[in-house]
Amino acid sequence: MQYSYKPGAQLKTPAEVAGQVCQELEESGGLTAKRLLDASRPVDAPLHDEFEWDNSEAAEKYREYQAAHIIRRIIVRPEQVEKEPVRAFVNVTDNVRSYRSLDVVLQTTNLREQLLGQALKDLRAFEQKYSTLSELAEVFNAIHQFQDTAT
Secondary structure, eight states, X not given: OOOOOOTTOOOSSOHHXXXXXXXXXXXXXXXXXXXXXXXXXXTTSTTGGGSOOOHHHHHHHXXXXXXXXXXXXXXXXXXXXXXXXXXXXXXXXXXXXXXXXXXXXXXXXXXXXXXXXHHHHHHHHHHHHHTTOGGXXXXXXXXXXXXXXXX
C-alpha cells in the first residue's frame, strides 16, 4: 500500500513511514491514538519527533487546543425558530488566523469568500472520503453542479 499525507499536513516524517507504523499497530492489536503515542515514545521511534515531549510546552499547546475547542463548540440560535443553530465563530485569516463571528464573516466580502472556499474544500474532502458509497451518487452530482457554478 502506498501512503501519502493530505494536502497541508505539516509532518516531517515521510507518509510511507507513518503509514507503515500505523499499519503495524493495526495488525498487532488495533490502531488508536494512545497506542500510536506509546509506540512513538522511544527516542528512536520513527514518529518520535512528531510529538512535543517538553511537558510544559505540550501542556500550553493542549490548553490552546482546549480553548479552540471551546470556540468551535459555541453555537448561535437564529431568531427564526425554524432555522437550525449554527457555529457562532469560524476560523478565518484576516492578517492573522483567528476566529470571527459568523455575522461579521458573512458581511465581509473577503472573509465570506474564505468561508465559501473552505466549504468547497470540505465538500471535496467529504466526496473523497465517501466516494465508494454509490448511495451518495446524487449528492456528489449536486456537489459537482454547485462547484461548477461557484468557480
